[in-house]
Amino acid sequence: MYEETILEVNAINKRFGGLEILKEVSFDVSRGERIGIIGPNGAGKTTFFNLLTGDLTPTQGTIAFHGKHITNEPNYKRTRRGIARTFQKNNLLEKLSIFENLLLVLQRKHGIKSTWFKVRNNRSYRALYEEAEALLETWGLHGRRNTKVENLSYGEQRQIEIMLGVATDPSVLLLDEPTAGMSQSETDYIVELLKNLPEALTLMIIEHDLDVIFGLSDRMLVLYNGHVLADDTPEAIRDNQQVNEIYMGKARVV
Amino acid sequence: MKIYLKFSTALLLFAASPFILTSFHINLLTEILIFGIFALSLNVIVGYTGLVSLGHAAFFGAGAYTAGIIAQNISANLLFTLGGAVLLSVILACIIGLFCLKVSGFYFLMLTLAFSQMVYSFVYQSTGWTGGSNGLSGIPNPILFGWELSNTVWVFYVVASLFLVVYAILGIITESPFGKVLVGIKENEKRLKSMGYHTNIYKYAAFVISGIFGGVAGALYTYFNGFIAPSDIYWTMSGTVLIMVLIGGAGTMLGPVLGAALIVLLETIVSTYTNMWMMILGAVFIIFVIFFPSGIYGISKDIFKGIQNHTVRPKVKNISNEKVS
Numbered sequence: 001m002y003e004e005t006i007l008e009v010n011a012i013n014k015r016f017g018g019l020e021i022l023k024e025v026s027f028d029v030s031r032g033e034r035i036g037i038i039g040p041n042g043a044g045k046t047t048f049f050n051l052l053t054g055d056l057t058p059t060q061g062t063i064a065f066h067g068k069h070i071t072n073e074p075n076y077k078r079t080r081r082g083i084a085r086t087f088q089k090n091n092l093l094e095k096l097s098i099f100e101n102l103l104l105v106l107q108r109k110h111g112i113k114s115t116w117f118k119v120r121n122n123r124s125y126r127a128l129y130e131e132a133e134a135l136l137e138t139w140g141l142h143g144r145r146n147t148k149v150e151n152l153s154y155g156e157q158r159q160i161e162i163m164l165g166v167a168t169d170p171s172v173l174l175l176d177e178p179t180a181g182m183s184q185s186e187t188d189y190i191v192e193l194l195k196n197l198p199e200a201l202t203l204m205i206i207e208h209d210l211d212v213i214f215g216l217s218d219r220m221l222v223l224y225n226g227h228v229l230a231d232d233t234p235e236a237i238r239d240n241q242q243v244n245e246i247y248m249g250k251a252r253v254v
Numbered sequence: 255m256k257i258y259l260k261f262s263t264a265l266l267l268f269a270a271s272p273f274i275l276t277s278f279h280i281n282l283l284t285e286i287l288i289f290g291i292f293a294l295s296l297n298v299i300v301g302y303t304g305l306v307s308l309g310h311a312a313f314f315g316a317g318a319y320t321a322g323i324i325a326q327n328i329s330a331n332l333l334f335t336l337g338g339a340v341l342l343s344v345i346l347a348c349i350i351g352l353f354c355l356k357v358s359g360f361y362f363l364m365l366t367l368a369f370s371q372m373v374y375s376f377v378y379q380s381t382g383w384t385g386g387s388n389g390l391s392g393i394p395n396p397i398l399f400g401w402e403l404s405n406t407v408w409v410f411y412v413v414a415s416l417f418l419v420v421y422a423i424l425g426i427i428t429e430s431p432f433g434k435v436l437v438g439i440k441e442n443e444k445r446l447k448s449m450g451y452h453t454n455i456y457k458y459a460a461f462v463i464s465g466i467f468g469g470v471a472g473a474l475y476t477y478f479n480g481f482i483a484p485s486d487i488y489w490t491m492s493g494t495v496l497i498m499v500l501i502g503g504a505g506t507m508l509g510p511v512l513g514a515a516l517i518v519l520l521e522t523i524v525s526t527y528t529n530m531w532m533m534i535l536g537a538v539f540i541i542f543v544i545f546f547p548s549g550i551y552g553i554s555k556d557i558f559k560g561i562q563n564h565t566v567r568p569k570v571k572n573i574s575n576e577k578v579s
Contacts, residue, residue, distance in 0.1 A: 104435065
């Protein structure tokens with residue numbers, strides 16, 4: 001565990017018209033933390049993610065990343081700073097191949113200079129090809145590099161969601177229900193994959209599968225009706241009477 | 255190497271055509287190539303970036319009128335007239351793009367249409383410059399390096415070589431990493447943003463590139479026709495070129511050129527029999543949209559693949575037999 005704080009969320013509010021989705025949410029994230037975010041439907045989990053990535057901007061409050069205020073920065077700038085995300089619903093370039101999807105991430109990561117009008121056989125671009133090949137190899141997708149994303153199974157597409165997020169070389173990766181709709185074996189595979197991500201990479205995971213989330217996190221955040229109900233270690237959350245009542249139902253003993 | 259081969263074949267064919275074809279056919283080919291450039295330019299935003307514009311005639315008209323006005327009042331030198339046309343198209347594209355790219359989808363289409371109609375009415379009203387409804391006539395022949403391009407063959411050579419240049423430039427752009435980003439935007443702009451792309455800048459660049467080559471097509475049309483009418487800048491022109499792109503195959507390089515060829519040929523043939531050309535054009539468009547949504551390029555590719563599979567298949571069988579035995 002690293003001591004360094006990288007993300008500071010300070011009393012953010014989000015209102016849609018008269019509806020207040022998030023109320024006074026504050027907390028800090030340190031480097032390398034694995035934070036699980038749970039809460040019943042409508043608690044504001046995805047909205048919270050959207051505020052962190054810049055897909056939405058908060059009505060009030062501030063967000064700082066590595067000490068810099070990013071509260072009103074658009075999403076593409078935050079990606080370049082090192083905040084990446086995966087989407088709750090697969091959100092990929094379906095008509096393109098896995099390789100092309102990945103290449104677009106890499107050519108952005110290596111800066112605008114190498115991405116404008118250079119032609120295919122350019123030397124710096126060939127380096128991108130090699131990097132993409134290597135990434136596909138580590139993710140076990142090399143054999144299907146030229147397959148169009150729309151022809152892949154749902155589980156594989158979820159895996160590519162994560163791969164594209166990791167490929168931007170982030171310091172914080174936000175995973176919005178990474179195992180939603182997956183079979184048990186696919187879920188196990190993804191959990192294993194997430195456990196093997198670099199230690200210094202901070203993960204924030206929204207997940208409904210409690211086995212997955214308790215297995216992955218070292219800190220948990222419970223959102224309820226737009227505010228933070230509990231922010232503690234997984235063990236403490238397990239024993240938290242209030243959380244058990246609200247989130248898991250009274251009868252359920254975890 | 256293959257690309258160089260294709261290009262030199264095209265170059266040779268263009269160079270040889272005046273010796274093979276009659277001047278009527280040379281004129282037809284010139285017109286096809288001009289509209290080919292026009293359709294290729296629109297294809298950058300419609301086919302690659304996924305922004306459907308119904309105002310591309312604005313750039314065609316801007317290029318055509320600029321070239322005409324410069325030729326009449328300042329100099330008929332081709333470098334001047336073409337340069338002026340490009341310059342004005344860039345300025346126009348920068349301004350129109352600034353507004354139109356604030357919105358997307360249907361609203362983008364309507365805004366481009368509105369802007370092009372503004373350009374049209376400006377041209378129509380400013381009779382002193384443009385001749386208003388009479389159009390601009392008596393435009394002198396273009397001059398290149400002191401040589402007056404007075405006959406159709408010279409104009410054809412200029413148009414054909416510029417066509418090859420434009421085709422090459424757009425081919426390189428769309429194959430470049432920049433072009434890949436445009437395709438990405440067409441596929442899923444939200445994802446591209448979360449990859450870290452400032453997609454608006456890419457869309458703006460694509461819009462300006464598209465405008466520039468639209469202007470080039472307009473200038474060439476002036477050299478070819480020697481006359482410009484306000485109808486060349488009217489929204490039906492935008493509609494026609496959009497149909498060329500869609501019929502030919504949006505998002506491919508060869509498609510829009512094939513589309514332009516089909517429309518120009520059809521118009522020439524049909525208008526000798528009847529003047530209900532727009533009705534025929536509509537019918538052709540409907541047929542393509544319903545039965546061949548991938549366009550001429552898509553069909554010919556399928557046919558080509560079919561032929562290839564047909565001839566290749568026996569070979570594959572032999573190989574598998576050998577392996578078994």
